[in-house]
Amino acid sequence: MKVRFWGVRGSIPAPGPETNRYGGNTSCVSITTATGGLVIIDMGTGLMHLGATLMASAFGKGAGRAAILLSHTHWDHIQGLGFFPPVFVPGNEITLWGPGGSDHVLEGILEGQMDPNFSPLQTLKNFSASFEIRAVQVGVPFEVQGLTVTARLHPHGGTSALAFRLEEAGRVFVYASDVGYADGVPDAESIAFYRGADVLLHDTTYKPEDQATRRNRGFSAYDEACAAARAAGVGRLVTFHYDQDYTDDDVDGIVASCRALLAGTAIEVVPAREGDELAI
Secondary structure, three states: OEEEEEEOEOOOOOOOOOOOOOOOOEOEEEEEOOOOOEEEEOOOOHHHHHHHHHOOOHHHHOOOEEEEEOOOOOHHHOOOHHHOHHHHOOOOEEEEEEOOOOHHHHHHHHHHOOOOOOOOOOOHHHOOOEEEEEEOOOOOOEEEOOEEEEEEEEEEOOEEEEEEEEEEOOEEEEEEOOOOOHHHOOOHHHHHHHOOOOEEEEEOOEOHHHHOOOHHHOOOEHHHHHHHHHHHOOOEEEEEOEOOOOOHHHHHHHHHHHHHHOOOOOOEEEEOOOOOEEEO
């Protein structure tokens, strides 16, 4: 698997000179499989840039195939969909897997953002590509582009979000953004889900001092991510979903603090940064 970061911010895009090094787009990660399959996780504004890149490939000719895994439907995880060029090319086939309990409910939620009050697209049916929507059955493994995927619900403030465990030929990548643990302590079920991952991408929205006054928002501080990585015995921890108000210098501090907390372990700390790619 090759994992590439297209958007790493949380809540709202934060472009500008103080976020240039890590990037200001919201959540979007792509995974290229060993056989060339494409899996996309979340559809923040980073999806627009991924889509522009894909247009130079089979997607620009109407012969592209991809799957999208959607953790939840907050704006910063869906707002790139209407600006994803491959959906406007006839012949492309895209399947989206996400929350909602049923295909119909999930489709209705995504149709909502296409309402004429919010978007000139008016409806998902104006996509030229095949765009199939499927609700995930939590805890039931399914196959996507040659990967085995298992989803788990975790708490996210007043709602919930999906974490995804992706496996290929014995290698494991876990995506766990937008998670807020009760009392800031990673629970046993979450640790079991992350256990032994080669790479754990984990929410590190806040510094602990900021988390103390914002816990009801449903995000993690970097020390909680480190605690989860240590308890689960992962190989690499990827920091992600940085608060929109944090500068690149703030993110540097988060990464340095994570490395200090995990010093003496075998866990490598890698910051998610737009354009960077990890091989698993």
